[in-house]
Amino acid sequence: MIKHLMLLLNMFILLVLNSVFSDVAVNMTAADQVEAGDEIYVEINLSKSDYDSFARFQQEIPAGLNAVPVNTANADFSFKDQKVKFIWLKLPDDQNITISYKLQVNQRLKGKFDLKGTFSYISDNERNSVAVTPQSIVITASATIDPKMIVDIKDFKNLVSPVQQSKTGIEQVKCIRQTPYLADQGNDYIVNLLVNKGNKEKFAKIQEDVPDGYSAVSLESKDAIFTFKDQTVKLLWMNLPAEKYFVVSYKLVPDEGNSEKPNLNGTFSYIESDNTLSINIVEKDVNLKNAAPENLLAIINSTEAISSKAISYVQPQDYSGKVKIEIAESALKLINENSKLTNMLEPESGIYYRVQIAAGHRPINMDRYFRKYNLDKEVRIEFHEGWRKYSVGSFNVYKAARDYRVHIWNTTTIDDAFVSAYNDGKRVVVQEALMITNHEWYR
Numbered sequence: 256m257i258k259h260l261m262l263l264l265n266m267f268i269l270l271v272l273n274s275v276f277s278d279v280a281v282n283m284t285a286a287d288q289v290e291a292g293d294e295i296y297v298e299i300n301l302s303k304s305d306y307d308s309f310a311r312f313q314q315e316i317p318a319g320l321n322a323v324p325v326n327t328a329n330a331d332f333s334f335k336d337q338k339v340k341f342i343w344l345k346l347p348d349d350q351n352i353t354i355s356y357k358l359q360v361n362q363r364l365k366g367k368f369d370l371k372g373t374f375s376y377i378s379d380n381e382r383n384s385v386a387v388t389p390q391s392i393v394i395t396a397s398a399t400i401d402p403k404m405i406v407d408i409k410d411f412k413n414l415v416s417p418v419q420q421s422k423t424g425i426e427q428v429k430c431i432r433q434t435p436y437l438a439d440q441g442n443d444y445i446v447n448l449l450v451n452k453g454n455k456e457k458f459a460k461i462q463e464d465v466p467d468g469y470s471a472v473s474l475e476s477k478d479a480i481f482t483f484k485d486q487t488v489k490l491l492w493m494n495l496p497a498e499k500y501f502v503v504s505y506k507l508v509p510d511e512g513n514s515e516k517p518n519l520n521g522t523f524s525y526i527e528s529d530n531t532l533s534i535n536i537v538e539k540d541v542n543l544k545n546a547a548p549e550n551l552l553a554i555i556n557s558t559e560a561i562s563s564k565a566i567s568y569v570q571p572q573d574y575s576g577k578v579k580i581e582i583a584e585s586a587l588k589l590i591n592e593n594s595k596l597t598n599m600l601e602p603e604s605g606i607y608y609r610v611q612i613a614a615g616h617r618p619i620n621m622d623r624y625f626r627k628y629n630l631d632k633e634v635r636i637e638f639h640e641g642w643r644k645y646s647v648g649s650f651n652v653y654k655a656a657r658d659y660r661v662h663i664w665n666t667t668t669i670d671d672a673f674v675s676a677y678n679d680g681k682r683v684v685v686q687e688a689l690m691i692t693n694h695e696w697y698r
Contacts, residue, residue, distance in 0.1 A: 278304040281312075281374045283387045291397040291405075292362040296325070299372070299387070301352040306376055312341040312354065314372035318412035319361040326355045339372075346376070365396040366408040427560040428453045430461065430523035430536045433543040435507065435516075444507040444517055445474070447543035448536065451500040451555045455525045461490040461503070463521030463536070468513040472616065473641025474504040480638050481505065488521075500551055502543050505641070600637040600646065602680020606688045608656035609646040610663060611675045616642065628667045632659075639682060646675060653689060 280302040289295045299312060312330075315338055316322060322334040330341035341354050372387040396405050433447040448461060461479075464487060465471055471488045473481035479490035490503060507517050521536040541554050598621055600609075612625075612634070625634045625645070632647040647663075650656040656674045663672045676688035 279306065279374070279376065279383070279385050281372070281385050281387045283370070283372060283390060285370060285390055285392065287391065288393045288395065289360055290395050291360050291364045291400070293360055295358040295360065295392065296355065297358060297370070298353060298355040299374075301354070301374060302350065303346055303352060303376070304350060306378060307346045307348065308377040310343045310346050310374070310376040312372060312374045314339045314370065316358065316370075317368050317408050319364045319406075319408055321359040321361075323357045323359060324355075325357055326353060328352045328354050330354065332356070360394060361411070362397050362400050363404050363406050364394050364408050364411060365405050367391055367393045368408050427451065428455065428523070428525060428534060429555055429558055429560055430521075430534060431541070431543075431554060431558055432519065432521070432536050432538045434538055434540050435519065438506065442509050442514070444469075444509075445504060445544075446471075446507060446519065447502055447504045449500065449502050449543050449551060449554060450523065452495050452525070453499075455495060455527075457492075457494055458526045459492045459495050460524045461488070461521060461536070462524070463488040463519050465507065465519065466515070466517050468510045468515065469507040469517055470510075471505050471507055474506055475502065476505075476638070476641055477501050477503050479503065481641050500555060502546070502551070504543075598633070598635050600635040603649065603677070604679055606651070606692050607677050608648075608650045608653055608685075608688070609675050609677065610648050610656055610660045610672050611644055611646040612663065612669050612672045613645040614642045618643065621645070628669065630663075630667070644675075653685070653692075 282300045282302075283297065284300075285295055285297045301312070303310070316334075318337060320337075322339045324332040327341060329347055330343045333340045333342070339356065346352070369389045369391050371389045373384050374387070375382060375384045377383070394408060396402070429449075429451040431449040431451075433449070435444040435446050437443070438445050446463075450459075450461070452459070465483070467486060469486075471483040473490075476490055477492075477496045478494075479492045482489045482491075488505060509515075519536075519538070522533045523536055524531055524533040526532070537558055539554070539558065543551070543554075546554075612628075612630075621634060621636065630647060634645050634647055637644050637646070648656065648659050650659065653674065653676075660672050660674055663669050674685055676683050676685045678688060678691065
């Protein structure tokens with residue numbers, strides 16, 4: 256017993272000496288009472304003397320509270336795993352710094368908690384820490400909430416599973432297929448797929464098995480490479496779209512005499528820590544056609560996440576400084592099947608024009624197909640809106656592209672060549688490109 260008392264006394268003496276002799280001081284102010292559903296304004300005043308090194312202020316916040324920055328004093332603010340962090344690579348010159356944030360209180364909470372915190376900094380290549388004086392805050396129950404729904408703040412974290420804490424809603428990778436439906440005209444079936452990519456950015460693949468008696472044609476690929484081969488639809492991304500969630504679509508064209516409704520099954524594959532993971536695509540009776548963003552988000556949040564599973568991939572060969580995984584290999588294999596890698600159309604900066612000479616859905620041997628025209632410029636391929644489009648030349652001025660189009664008309668049997676326009680590698684309407692560059696239109 257005496258040993259424990261002496262240990263506590265020593266710790267108390269060290270804390271007092273640290274606060275008396277340290278030239279760094281930290282003071283925190285916050286309301287001592289708040290009603291559930293309201294906010295707590297927290298302000299921290301740092302008296303740092305002349306230190307200007309790396310520093311961090313950190314607080315651990317109970318579950319049920321969410322932190323939103325107000326004044327960061329040029330610090331990098333983060334709130335993750337219930338920890339508030341202000342980090343400076345270099346402290347501001349001012350000797351006194353004020354930082355602040357708001358704590359949003361869940362409406363279901365009640366109870367009391369202690370708000371603590373530590374300011375850490377570097378001095379003479381050593382780490383030093385100063386603790387703030389803890390402050391007790393009481394949360395009073397909201398009068399607008401059913402008393403049966405109110406939870407003590409100490410028990411709130413037990414209501415949320417670890418999976419829910421780490422990944423909820425929009426953060427989970429999901430792929431949802433709208434039940435295929437008949438097109439407005441004809442016997443074609445439309446397939447819409449909603450992809451929620453979470454924080455994934457590169458290398459992903461949709462793969463769907465199509466029943467016999469149907470072929471598939473892309474409608475909206477979101478810049479994926481679309482293929483249909485051996486009754487399999489594939490959409491491959493080297494770089495995923497910027498949107499957190501998006502819809503891709505294709506149509507199933509029945510063979511003559513086929514009236515059977517198609518049944519599909521497929522997977523969405525993506526990269527996680529240099530591994531290729533795969534989830535099954537969930538089919539739901541929802542409407543993804545021209546759906547508003549808020550409706551898509553509601554569909555995502557109402558769909559239970561499917562556990563991902565690892566699938567085989569080829570280990571390490573270097574691929575642009577990254578592990579060469581199965582999805583990247585598939586994309587490169589597909590590109591090489593369609594054409595030489597050097598024949599892929601690479602994006603250029605600014606406005607430029609090319610002359611398109613052919614387009615189709617099926618892959619061709621480019622060298623063999625275009626050799627007969629004796630073209631004096633290299634033919635390149637791009638995948639656009641479900642088509643393989645072949646074009647030549649690169650012209651900064653529209654008139655030069657127009658003249659080369661006429662040259663192709665006059666020297667080859669290609670009579671449907673036309674000028675296509677690009678802005679930073681993306682196709683735009685020719686008239687739009689002319690407006691941007693103030694160039695004149697020539698027939």
